[in-house]
Amino acid sequence: MRKRSQRKLLVVGVLIGVIIATALGLKAFNQNLLYFYSPSQVKAGEAPAHHSFRVGGMVVKGSVKRDTKDLGVRFVVTDNAATVKIKYTGILPDLFREGQGIVAMGRINPDGTFVAEQVLAKHDEKYMPPEVAAALKAGKKLKAEQRKNGTI
Amino acid sequence: MIPEFGHFSLILAFAVAVVLSIVPIIGAAKNDTVMMSMARPAALTQFLFVGLAYAILTRAFIVHDFSVLYVAENSNMVQPLLYRISGVWGAHEGSLLLWTLILSVWTVAVAAFSRHLPDVLVARVLAVMGMVSVGFLTFMLFTSNPFERIFPAPIDGNQLNPLLQDPGLAMHPPMLYIGYVGFSVAFAFAVAALLGGKLDATWARWSRPWTTVAWAFLTIGIALGSWWAYDELGWGGWWFWDPVENASFMPWLAGTALIHSLASTEKRGVFKSWTVLLAILAFSLSLVGTFIVRSGVLVSVHAFATDPRRGVYILAFLCVVIGGSLALYAWRSATVVSRGRFDWFSRETALLLNNIVFVTAAAAVFVGTMYPLLVDALGIGKISVGRPYFDVMFSLISIPLLLLLGIGPMIRWKGDSWPRIARIATTIFIISLVLGLLAPFVFEDGLNIKTGLGLAGALWVALTALRDLVVRIKQHRHLSRSYLGMVLAHLGVSLFVIGIAITTTYSVEKDLRMDPGTSYNIAGYEFRFDGIKKTPGPNYVANQATITILKNKEKIGVLHPQKRTYGGRGNPMTEASIDIGLFRDLYAALGEPLSNGAWSMRIYYKPMIRWIWAGCLFMAMGGFIAVSDRRYRQKVKQRISFRRSREVLVES
Numbered sequence: 001m002r003k004r005s006q007r008k009l010l011v012v013g014v015l016i017g018v019i020i021a022t023a024l025g026l027k028a029f030n031q032n033l034l035y036f037y038s039p040s041q042v043k044a045g046e047a048p049a050h051h052s053f054r055v056g057g058m059v060v061k062g063s064v065k066r067d068t069k070d071l072g073v074r075f076v077v078t079d080n081a082a083t084v085k086i087k088y089t090g091i092l093p094d095l096f097r098e099g100q101g102i103v104a105m106g107r108i109n110p111d112g113t114f115v116a117e118q119v120l121a122k123h124d125e126k127y128m129p130p131e132v133a134a135a136l137k138a139g140k141k142l143k144a145e146q147r148k149n150g151t152i
Numbered sequence: 153m154i155p156e157f158g159h160f161s162l163i164l165a166f167a168v169a170v171v172l173s174i175v176p177i178i179g180a181a182k183n184d185t186v187m188m189s190m191a192r193p194a195a196l197t198q199f200l201f202v203g204l205a206y207a208i209l210t211r212a213f214i215v216h217d218f219s220v221l222y223v224a225e226n227s228n229m230v231q232p233l234l235y236r237i238s239g240v241w242g243a244h245e246g247s248l249l250l251w252t253l254i255l256s257v258w259t260v261a262v263a264a265f266s267r268h269l270p271d272v273l274v275a276r277v278l279a280v281m282g283m284v285s286v287g288f289l290t291f292m293l294f295t296s297n298p299f300e301r302i303f304p305a306p307i308d309g310n311q312l313n314p315l316l317q318d319p320g321l322a323m324h325p326p327m328l329y330i331g332y333v334g335f336s337v338a339f340a341f342a343v344a345a346l347l348g349g350k351l352d353a354t355w356a357r358w359s360r361p362w363t364t365v366a367w368a369f370l371t372i373g374i375a376l377g378s379w380w381a382y383d384e385l386g387w388g389g390w391w392f393w394d395p396v397e398n399a400s401f402m403p404w405l406a407g408t409a410l411i412h413s414l415a416s417t418e419k420r421g422v423f424k425s426w427t428v429l430l431a432i433l434a435f436s437l438s439l440v441g442t443f444i445v446r447s448g449v450l451v452s453v454h455a456f457a458t459d460p461r462r463g464v465y466i467l468a469f470l471c472v473v474i475g476g477s478l479a480l481y482a483w484r485s486a487t488v489v490s491r492g493r494f495d496w497f498s499r500e501t502a503l504l505l506n507n508i509v510f511v512t513a514a515a516a517v518f519v520g521t522m523y524p525l526l527v528d529a530l531g532i533g534k535i536s537v538g539r540p541y542f543d544v545m546f547s548l549i550s551i552p553l554l555l556l557l558g559i560g561p562m563i564r565w566k567g568d569s570w571p572r573i574a575r576i577a578t579t580i581f582i583i584s585l586v587l588g589l590l591a592p593f594v595f596e597d598g599l600n601i602k603t604g605l606g607l608a609g610a611l612w613v614a615l616t617a618l619r620d621l622v623v624r625i626k627q628h629r630h631l632s633r634s635y636l637g638m639v640l641a642h643l644g645v646s647l648f649v650i651g652i653a654i655t656t657t658y659s660v661e662k663d664l665r666m667d668p669g670t671s672y673n674i675a676g677y678e679f680r681f682d683g684i685k686k687t688p689g690p691n692y693v694a695n696q697a698t699i700t701i702l703k704n705k706e707k708i709g710v711l712h713p714q715k716r717t718y719g720g721r722g723n724p725m726t727e728a729s730i731d732i733g734l735f736r737d738l739y740a741a742l743g744e745p746l747s748n749g750a751w752s753m754r755i756y757y758k759p760m761i762r763w764i765w766a767g768c769l770f771m772a773m774g775g776f777i778a779v780s781d782r783r784y785r786q787k788v789k790q791r792i793s794f795r796r797s798r799e800v801l802v803e804s
Contacts, residue, residue, distance in 0.1 A: 034538050054534075
């Protein structure tokens with residue numbers, strides 16, 4: 001009888017361990033889900049105000065401005081329908097360039113500036129980040145509709 | 153003409169693979185020795201044809217045959233020889249060819265080293281490997297022919313992605329593939345055993361050395377990839393939880409569970425059907441890894457395919473392999489009976505818990521990697537799972553893992569008494585905990601519980617393993633190679649954990665703007681930026697900085713980080729420069745030129761980061777030593793001498 005109860009204890013112990021791990025895992029999972037928003041969605045106020053998210057698009061030509069003292073840099077990304085101002089401090093990736101697609105991760109300030117903690121450009125210049133490609137496509141469509149409705 | 157021979161050779165290899173996957177298996181079912189004996193020659197012929205195709209593609213790279221599209225896309229006149237040879241596996245088509253070549257090498261190896269196995273089993277195992285080969289050859293011939301020509305041929309080619317032009321990375325894919333594909337052997341043994349309905353402990357003994365070798369190669373492959381990312385990407389990190397990295401990590405986790413589960417099945421005949429399931433899982437995850445890396449679902453340096461047909465094909469292949477083997481498992485596994493009985497407190501239980509931990513870890517990585525793909529496929533939105541999720545999961549998982557790793561090898565098979573273990577372990581446990589928690593005081597003036605616990609865990613693993621070794625030596629017990637391999641691998645885990653605990657806590661990372669002549673202090677080292685000079689390389693031009701490192705006003709080294717521009721493509725590439733040390737790395741990478749000759753720069757102090765890769769190397773070495781154990785060879789000799797005596801009898 002004793003052996004059997006010991007075995008039961010073991011099984012219950014493992015089960016409790018797995019349940020705790022799953023619960024903590026799900027919590028960590030939920031807290032670290034990062035959603036992607038296009039500049040149009042950000043402009044429409046769809047992006048969360050108090051949570052990190054990712055935004056991406058083409059870097060507008062001529063928009064990159066560097067601070068002269070430190071590594072601060074400001075630039076604008078667009079999906080051809082709306083733009084978002086991005087502020088970042090640090091070293092930009094090798095493939096960062098005006099006219100290229102990038103993805104930035106960070107939070108949005110009340111004044112509408114996106115403060116990036118990380119800026120990603122993909123490893124290979126041939127490819128556009130898929131999110132950015134989709135955002136550009138959606139932006140193009142949006143603009144075409146706006147034109148049709150005479151809102152521009 | 154020569155490239156056409158390569159293509160033709162692949163077609164012949166395909167035909168042979170079809171024969172290999174059908175004839176021996178029918179022979180095994182009918183007990184027809186002639187049909188079964190087809191397996192070995194077919195395996196060899198397949199290897200010769202695939203090898204010939206591979207050699208021809210390599211030749212095209214070496215002699216700059218730009219009429220072959222694949223060569224023109226991945227090489228040019230000035231590319232150094234090393235990167236022309238490694239260029240063969242630098243993109244999609246060639247890496248598939250490498251995969252197929254390695255599979256055919258494993259198949260020949262199984263054919264050669266299986267003389268002592270029953271013919272029926274060998275026929276089935278080789279046939280299953282032939283089926284996998286058919287899948288890959290079909291894929292190559294119909295969607296990704298590496299010998300496709302372009303007309304007119306360009307005068308010069310494009311080039312291999314500059315990021316891939318690094319010696320560490322040249323070796324990364326072959327090692328990784330040897331590991332990935334090696335799991336196909338365990339998979340083939342499992343499927344063959346299910347087909348034959350005979351799953352005894354000998355099955356585990358046969359497939360165990362193969363699995364361990366594959367696992368050791370996979371370990372080296374992943375470590376090389378991590379080292380490359382640290383060295384080449386210029387961010388100074390060693391693991392990013394990038395989906396592509398996760399794709400190689402999942403089969404590793406399943407494979408680690410498998411080698412431990414095989415140990416219980418071989419020694420005690422328990423968990424048989426679970427082991428079979430793990431063998432299927434490990435290989436399936438290798439295929440899933442290939443799918444997510446190669447299909448273009450993930451866009452990164454690894455994703456070559458943009459042709460949707462390829463993605464669909466890989467997905468279909470995946471469904472057939474995983475679905476088919478699981479269906480076979482469901483149908484046959486009920487006949488498998490695990491006879492071994494064991495007490496709840498025993499080595500068997502410890503290994504079972506090990507398996508639970510590793511499978512949980514694999515599941516955690518799987519969820520974090522696949523969920524964003526699923527959400528995207530369903531059109532719900534674009535999400536990604538942040539790094540902290542993986543960090544939290546693995547710090548949690550490492551607690552039971554390290555505790556078990558210390559105590560597991562002490563516990564006897566079948567059953568043990570808790571007081572005996574407690575007597576041995578309590579002292580070591582207390583010593584590790586105290587020393588581990590005190591260790592952070594060397595680096596800082598305060599208690600750091602997280603780092604302390606990590607170090608305590610590493611100490612606990614190392615001390616228990618070493619104590620066991622010392623006791624065995626004192627008792628003059630025979631130390632088998634498989635035991636020594638295990639000790640070495642477990643010490644490797646300890647080094648690995650120490651490296652992570654120290655590096656993540658005590659690294660100093662500074663991104664800053666530096667003017668020539670100025671210096672900056674981190675962690676007691678003074679980095680002085682002396683200036684920038686244009687330096688030509690074989691196929692690039694670099695801006696090379698000179699950074700002098702001083703400690704206590706004395707010069708201890710010079711770093712030369714570069715910003716390279718490769719001819720064929722205009723984008724710059726960062727080449728970090730690292731002063732390597734056993735206890736610290738000093739790391740400098742160039743950012744971009746700013747005004748007045750100033751540059752943005754990354755300057756890092758990375759304590760004990762080498763221990764992470766040293767730990768991986770220990771694990772892999774442990775695997776290789778374990779495989780060289782006498783019992784795997786002795787068995788062969790016995791069988792051969794038995795067969796010889798039988799032949800002598802027949803002759804007389």
